[in-house]
Amino acid sequence: MWRRRLLVLLGVAGLLSGAVPAIADPVGRPDAVRTAEGPVRGVVERDARVFRGIPFAAPPVGELRWRPPQPVRPWREPLDATEPGAACAQPSDFGLPESFVEDCLYLNVTTPRRGGRNLPVMVWLHGGSFTTGAGAIYDARALAARGDVVVVTPNYRLGPFGFLAMPSLTAESPGSQSGNYGIQDQQAALRWVQRNAAAFGGDPRNVTIFGGSAGGASVCVNLTSPTAAGLFHRAIAQSFSCASELASKQQAEAAGVRLATGFGCPDPATAAACMRTKPVRELTLSWPGGFPVVGGPELPLHPPEALRRDRFSHVPLIMGNTRDEMRLYVGLEFEARGNPVTPQLFEQRVRETFGGAADRVLARYPLSAYPTPAIALSTVVTDAGNTLATCDHLAGYRLASARPRPVPVYAYQFADRTAPVPVEIPGLDEGAMHATELPYLFTGVFGEPLTGPQRDLSNRMIDYWTAFARTGDPNRAGLPAWPEHRPDAGANVLTLDLATSGGTRLTDVARASNCAFWNSIGFGDGPREPR
Template identity: 45%
Template sequence: MRIPVPRSLGRSVLALVTGAVLVTGAVVTAGPAAAVPGNGNGGGAGNAAPTLVQTDEGKLRGTRLDGYRTFEGIRYAEAPVGERRFRPPVPVQPFRGVADATTPHEPCAQLANGTTNAFQTFNEDCLFLNVTTPAGLDAARSDLPVMVWIHGGSWVYGNGANYDASTLAVEGDAVVVTINYRLGPLGFMAQRDLSAGNGAVGSGSAGLLDQQEALRWVQRNIDAFGGDPDNVTVLGESAGASSVCAQLASPTAAGLFDKAIAQSYSCTATYDTLAAEEATGQTVATTVGCATAADVAACLRAAPAEALLRAWPGGSFVVGGSSLPEQPGTAIAAGRWNRVPVVHGNLQDENTLFTPLSLTETQRQALLSADPAVYTATLQQRFPGRAEAVAQRYPLAEYGSTLRVLAAVASDVGSALSTCTHVAAHDLLRGQQPSGVFAYSFRDQDAPALLDFPYDPARYDEGAQHAGELPYLFPGLFGGPLTAEQQALSTTMVRYWTNFAATGDPNGRGVPAWNAYRTPADVQGLDVASQGGVGPVDVAADANCAFWATR
């Protein structure tokens, strides 16, 4: 179901839910819940694939459902606790016997938030992944494309197990892996004493390196599940898309994947430097009582996880260590990146989610007015010297309220989620990869909304809000059932995504042609048939990018 937003919600929530797609702490499973009987070694009807799989580290027993297999809660690295806290991950060690892989593991440590109902846990033993495959595989087969999903959640929330990968696996004939990685300060906090102990890698890169360790596990083991280790696509949404961009620029990720899909986070976005983030980490150390300790690093490793999470002001990737030595945009522009085919895109109305959350309820109510005087005064304040020109581009009558106009502007320009920022990334990638970049714009105005604001739709229509495309790839993630038209769009998107994973090109039978990116007019619009359907759109014109580029 949609998540209602309390009218009292204030500014502080913006930082907490940016990119968040963790809707509940429970695993969302849209497929049948009943396992199909089998003997665990290829039993069951026909050539059903085995639920007992031998990996490099040991044997795993999974579950066979209606049309697919799942192997959940697979450890890919040793527990990052004690002396391992804040350090690079340690590869999982071999084990004896058969490990149970029939239930997912608890997410990485994160705080609860009432708005998104995020699952609160202080568990740090969380470096686990989940594998979903079609059920009817020959046991000797190992040629399916592999898709490794990195969840979003502002780098502070999320759980790989929340994403039901059965549709991608079955309809796309693919092996899908969803992963957990360290979040918040445990995954992204830099601090000078921690950096000194980590050598060239510095600190603040644990989450990035966790993702790489999961990809190394895939390289070693995915053939046992039917997947091809030489045909791996890394993909993610929001904070997960930023992870994809960071992995494209990371020298230590070279050779770990063959294609990339980044959904709703521009690869031109910039992150803080190691020096800046070490200063933030020092503030955290002070807050938890470690700044004056004889051994600050040891004190931080012993501090309660909850205390660290509550002291953390937020942050993301850190630029400066050996795993991310320069900004992703800089690395791509200079040709110092992991050159692979890329799908990159965003949603038409990304910031209808975040614009209200950046304001108090009193401010929101005032801006929900259709009063031209409020509109004019707001534009004069927000866009001094350009208010009249902005008003011509974003007429109040067309949008219904000043608040919706502000959301439209923010969706077009000004953030890592905005359309014009994505166009910049498309152009940058295309300059390095002339025939291997495919851009999209998700545009279904009635897509399920992550957060349902209690406002009159005539005054605030959420449109194609941030994260709205996710239920089209992962059924049941949030929102109710898709309509027939939306289900048809879902089928097309799944085919595009899995065609790309298989071949590096989203085109194939039964889907409209998708042009490789050359100009913003080549962006593939993804919409229901009655509202424009699927085909090329000029997103730079729609988002007024030329207008915003002039000052």
């Protein structure tokens, strides 16, 4: 079932909504910046300047629903950039509010307070299973100030508004594939960065894209997208294996036709116009899930196929996952619902997932080796068999680093089992579950402050990430060495863990996660179909 289910990628839901009003512009203020589209005024804080809610494309409403992003209308009077723009339409998730707003193509910019020129630019693509999330959730002040970088956190269309594919929609926009509107938004934000980075002190010739979960998937998509070529110069994919396949044109359009038929829009000739009449709320809450679509100009090949064929942007890469990725999803499916994993349920799930290889899996992962059946199941599916798994990540590293023109790949695993968690699950040791690295890059992302030792590890992560953004190499004076990943080199994955003296060590995660075993039964290597 883990192999068949949809990608489960961390999401957190919407923030503030509303248009950005015009305000007066005092000449020479440090909180004022003139963009190519018009002036904006943000706020100057203790360590950073922050500009929130800047529109980077026209509102995708009315006839612009399900069309590629269009240029924003320029303005003359300064816009108030002190509050976030609307979060894109999404259901509630992790206890945060839903949003039913389509006018949501806004981004946020955070710079060091002292400013600067030609600073590295880091563009964060948020997670959320392509269904939830918003750029403004991620407080980048510490990242910008300590790393001396400019950080941009855009929204992009989600759910049906970002990823609905239908033949009638594809026919409306020759030269693009329906179902990739969210990816087109991301690339529109990257083009905005090319136009405007210098105004905020950034260098448009030195842009790093980074993202976690669905944002990590977005990094893989843009890495292999011809229409994103030249818009970035380094990339960091967190908790998503680029060895994973996404949705084909045929799969996505068939699912879209089924959705449209359920809304009373079965006629291919009128389905697009008919669906544009449907309310945002109904479409949002009816969305069954979806992913970027392979088969058009934005994504002509599945990411692993593009890597194999050497058809991707040759930029330096950081790639990695967390030590206990799947404890989040096992916990949410079972323990959080009052249905704890039992020994019988553990065996049932292993047999459903691994079929004829299940006896070998059960022998390699005996229940007696784990404190609870939930931890046993989480360990199995964290090691292999899905797009968050360690062995699947290693397959992605190998694809990226084994090209005729190899690119530098730096591999990591976040293993701090004391980290704040996205959700507390009674009866489960959450460990270093999915997304637990995020509070170490973005301040208070789960609302829990870091301890002193955790702040030290956070500083080290920020130093690595921003050194990489600056030069394409995370190594710098004062940091433990982080070697490039070599598939045959053994212990060369940087592990970030407070249980280790100094917070880092080099680990052979292939051995720790039994990847030779998983390869022997066909579950250790990509490509992976959507779960």
